[in-house]
Amino acid sequence: xxxxxPFQDGPQPPTTPxxxxxxxxxxxxxxxxxxxxxxxxxxxxxxxxxPLGFISWLNQVCQRGTSLTEQVKQLLADKNTLLQQIQAxxxxxxxxxxxxxxxxxxxxxxxSKHKSEKLPxxxxxxxxxxxxxxxxxxxxxxxxxxxxxxPTDESQLCYAISRLEGSAYKSMQSIITPExxxxxxxxxxxxxxxxxxxxxxxxxxxxxxxxxLRQKNRTFVDFFCEFEEYLNEANQEGTWVDEVKIxxxxxxxxxxxxxxxxxTVNPPTTYPEYVKMLRILDERHxxxxxxxxxxxxxxxxxxxxxxTNHTPPTxxxxxxxxxxxxxxxxxAMGLSQVINRTQGARKGPLSATERERRMRKGLCLYCxxxxxxxxxxxxxxxxxxxxMTGSDHFPVTTEIKVGYRARSPKVIKVYKEIDEEKFRxxxxxxxxxxxxxxxxxxxxxxxxxxIGALQQVxxxxxxxxxAKIEETATxxxxxxxxxxxxxxxxxxxxxxxxxxPELSNPDGERADTIEGIADLLQGTFWPQPLEAELNDIQGxxxxxxxxxxxxxxxxxxNTASYKAPGPDYIPNxxxxxxxxxxxxxxxxxxxxxxxxxxxxCPVHFKELITVALPKPGKSDYTSIKAYRPIVxxxxxxxxxxxxxxxxxxxxxxxxxxxxxxIGGRKLRATEDVFLEQTFIIHSSLFL
Numbered sequence: 001x002x003x004x005x006p007f008q009d010g011p012q013p014p015t016t017p018x019x020x021x022x023x024x025x026x027x028x029x030x031x032x033x034x035x036x037x038x039x040x041x042x043x044x045x046x047x048x049x050x051p052l053g054f055i056s057w058l059n060q061v062c063q064r065g066t067s068l069t070e071q072v073k074q075l076l077a078d079k080n081t082l083l084q085q086i087q088a089x090x091x092x093x094x095x096x097x098x099x100x101x102x103x104x105x106x107x108x109x110x111x112s113k114h115k116s117e118k119l120p121x122x123x124x125x126x127x128x129x130x131x132x133x134x135x136x137x138x139x140x141x142x143x144x145x146x147x148x149x150x151p152t153d154e155s156q157l158c159y160a161i162s163r164l165e166g167s168a169y170k171s172m173q174s175i176i177t178p179e180x181x182x183x184x185x186x187x188x189x190x191x192x193x194x195x196x197x198x199x200x201x202x203x204x205x206x207x208x209x210x211x212x213l214r215q216k217n218r219t220f221v222d223f224f225c226e227f228e229e230y231l232n233e234a235n236q237e238g239t240w241v242d243e244v245k246i247x248x249x250x251x252x253x254x255x256x257x258x259x260x261x262x263x264t265v266n267p268p269t270t271y272p273e274y275v276k277m278l279r280i281l282d283e284r285h286x287x288x289x290x291x292x293x294x295x296x297x298x299x300x301x302x303x304x305x306x307x308t309n310h311t312p313p314t315x316x317x318x319x320x321x322x323x324x325x326x327x328x329x330x331x332a333m334g335l336s337q338v339i340n341r342t343q344g345a346r347k348g349p350l351s352a353t354e355r356e357r358r359m360r361k362g363l364c365l366y367c368x369x370x371x372x373x374x375x376x377x378x379x380x381x382x383x384x385x386x387x388m389t390g391s392d393h394f395p396v397t398t399e400i401k402v403g404y405r406a407r408s409p410k411v412i413k414v415y416k417e418i419d420e421e422k423f424r425x426x427x428x429x430x431x432x433x434x435x436x437x438x439x440x441x442x443x444x445x446x447x448x449x450x451i452g453a454l455q456q457v458x459x460x461x462x463x464x465x466x467a468k469i470e471e472t473a474t475x476x477x478x479x480x481x482x483x484x485x486x487x488x489x490x491x492x493x494x495x496x497x498x499x500x501p502e503l504s505n506p507d508g509e510r511a512d513t514i515e516g517i518a519d520l521l522q523g524t525f526w527p528q529p530l531e532a533e534l535n536d537i538q539g540x541x542x543x544x545x546x547x548x549x550x551x552x553x554x555x556x557x558n559t560a561s562y563k564a565p566g567p568d569y570i571p572n573x574x575x576x577x578x579x580x581x582x583x584x585x586x587x588x589x590x591x592x593x594x595x596x597x598x599x600x601c602p603v604h605f606k607e608l609i610t611v612a613l614p615k616p617g618k619s620d621y622t623s624i625k626a627y628r629p630i631v632x633x634x635x636x637x638x639x640x641x642x643x644x645x646x647x648x649x650x651x652x653x654x655x656x657x658x659x660x661x662i663g664g665r666k667l668r669a670t671e672d673v674f675l676e677q678t679f680i681i682h683s684s685l686f687l
Contacts, residue, residue: 116145116146116147116148116149118146118149119141119142119145119146120138120142121138121142121163122134122135122138122139122141122142122163123135123138123163124163124164124165125163125164125165125168125193126164126165126166126167126168127166127167127168127171127197129197129198132193132194132197132198133229133233135163136190136193136194139160139163139186139190140186140190142159143156143159143160143186153184153185153186154180154181156185156186157181157183157185157186157189158181160186160189161176161181161189168193168197171196172192175192203233203234203441204440204441204444206230206233206234207234207441207444207603208603209230210227210230210231210234210248211248211251211444211603211604211607212603212607213226213227213230213252214252214254215252215253215254215257216254217254218254219282219286220257220278220279220281220282220283221279221282223252224275224278224279227248227249227252231245231248242269242270242271242274243269243452243456244445244448244449244452245271246269246271246274247448247449247451247452247455248448249274249275249278250455251567251568253278256285257278257281257282257285260281260285261281264277264281265469265470265473379399379400379501379620379621379622380397380398380399380501380619380620380621380622381396381397381398381399381619399501399622437590437591437594439598440598440600442594443591443594443595443598443600443602444602444603444604446587446590446591446594447591447602447603447604447605447636448604450584450587450588450591450636451568451570451604451636453584454568454570454574454575454578455568455570457578468484469484472484501621501622502622503517503520503521503622503623503624504622504623504624505520505523505524505624506624506625520624521610521612521624521627521629522610524624524625525610525612525629546651546656548597550593551589551592551593551596551643552589553585553589555643555646555647556579556585556588556589556592556639556643557576557579557585558642558646559572559575559576559638559639559642563635563638564632565632565634565635566607566608566609566632566633566634566635566637567607567608567609567632567634568604568607568634568635568636570634570635570636571635572635572638575635575636575639588636588639592639592640592643595640596640596643596644601637601640602637604634604636604637605633605634605636605637605640606633606637607633607634607637608631608632608633608634609631609632610629610630610631610632611629611630611631611632612627612628612629612630613627613628613629613630614626614627615627615628649665649666652664652665653665653666
């Protein structure tokens with residue numbers, strides 16, 4: 001009788017001999033080496049016939065699967081760890097390879113087949129601070145461009161020190177020791193040089209040079225290279241906004257480029273685009289100056305419209321008994337007719353009055369310069385000692401200036417008709433805040449911002465002119481366009497004199513070019529000041545200082561209107577109009593108070609234009625002493641000078657000067673001294 005399975009209905013499958021199906025299902029030998037059948041029907045029959053064993057087998061399979069999953073995860077983690085170790089080993093191997101290469105280079109075992117082309121050596125530096133920047137630039141270019149010639153830091157340092165001499169070499173002797181050079185690389189060498197020769201006032205000096213830089217006759221590209229060099233030195237922190245950079249750039253441009261900016265509609269506001277626009281304007285202007293159209297224009301009219309690379313021709317004629325002039329000069333032709341008429345007249349004896357008049361003016365007695373039209377052109381008239389031949393006849397040389405007469409520019413003071421309300425609105429917009437002025441650099445930067453705000457307002461108030469330019473450019477005819485361009489160039493021109501004679505100073509130096517004459521006048525008007533003797537003031541006990549009161553708005557606004565402006569072309573009228581804006585007045589008050597407290601005058605306040613005027617009634621205008629200077633300062637600096645002068649005058653009248661002092665005081669003059677002395681004498685006589 002076959003046993004029956006209580007969990008199975010129907011007949012049981014045949015059993016294997018020696019096999020017990022009712023034993024523990026977890027130890028059933030049937031499932032020990034059980035393989036999953038290929039068809040699901042067989043697996044289903046096994047599950048029906050042996051459910052407990054089948055369930056136990058499934059549990060074992062799941063456990064083995066979980067164990068395998070954990071093993072796979074562990075293997076993946078081990079794989080990632082191995083990859084990281086391999087990457088670290090690769091980096092270490094690469095670093096050790098670089099060390100090996102450097103070591104081989106140091107012992108000259110690994111050499112390049114082709115060395116770099118040798119660059120020029122930097123100039124020898126002798127300690128002149130003005131030559132420090134070019135030396136550093138050339139040195140860094142040399143050691144970096146020829147790095148294969150100087151493979152180690154020590155070789156670069158040795159080369160850098162070899163380019164020093166004088167005081168510069170002495171300042172670096174302390175770093176040269178028997179063990180080597182006490183610096184790590186060339187960058188530390190450059191930093192040490194800057195620390196020695198730049199000093200704490202280096203940035204102020206760079207700001208002054210940047211403020212005094214001018215383009216003059218250079219191309220914009222050449223000028224901009226120098227400007228960018230100073231700008232980078234002054235703005236090492238990189239905190240300057242584009243507006244400050246553009247203001248510095250505008251102040252350094254040439255007069256021609258400034259006049260072209262007036263006709264520019266909607267100029268860029270970003271610094272790179274603004275520089276690009278200036279480069280294009282300069283190239284177009286120089287190309288137009290060399291075009292055949294400008295070269296063939298008539299020069300008998302207003303020749304300021306034609307841009308040339310030389311000054312207007314000046315002809316100096318030396319005469320003894322006749323005078324010749326250039327026939328192409330119409331004004332000179334008129335002068336020639338006057339001279340010929342005078343020479344053609346019958347020469348008779350001069351009256352005593354005429355002889356005395358000519359001798360008083362230093363003229364020869366029988367020269368043709370008795371005519372007033374010729375006298376105005378006199379340069380020199382007298383006996384020429386260099387042409388003495390031993391005869392009893394003394395040669396008389398007369399020099400007359402003959403040249404093209406330049407038309408005087410018509411000056412229109414448009415600022416008198418300015419829209420005051422619009423001007424104040426624009427000023428309040430461009431000057432929005434006041435910074436804390438703690439040192440000289442803050443004063444310089446804030447002065448630049450104030451002047452830049454004034455210049456920007458001046459540009460904004462020209463929108464009507466720009467609208468006219470835009471309308472002419474889009475709708476006008478060619479004649480209207482040339483008329484507008486001609487008018488713009490005329491406004492940018494300065495008044496030119498008719499002719500400039502050769503000048504000489506008392507030391508015998510002579511100059512006949514515009515640049516030479518300017519240098520000669522500058523050396524005469526502004527000689528090198530003598531060093532003051534200060535030994536007698538050492539140990540002096542000064543009295544108590546006057547009370548230091550804050551400068552008020554009333555003192556600042558008490559300035560004259562419509563005075564000649566300085567290089568910034570901002571008249572006092574516009575300055576007083578801007579003072580009607582509360583923000584601008586507060587800014588000016590803060591600036592002047594900071595300058596007054598720190599005893600510092602900004603560079604912009606000291607900028608000036610010097611005009612040399614001939615003294616009337618001189619017989620020899622080739623002497624530099626026949627001219628006197630007229631100085632035009634910037635009006636904002638004049639405002640501060642007026643405040644300080646008023647305070648000095650007030651202290652002088654209130655105890656700073658004794659009553660016996662007459663000079664430099666209000667309502668007192670030289671006549672007061674004579675009257676006082678006369679009163680004392682009369683009083684002593686009548687006692």
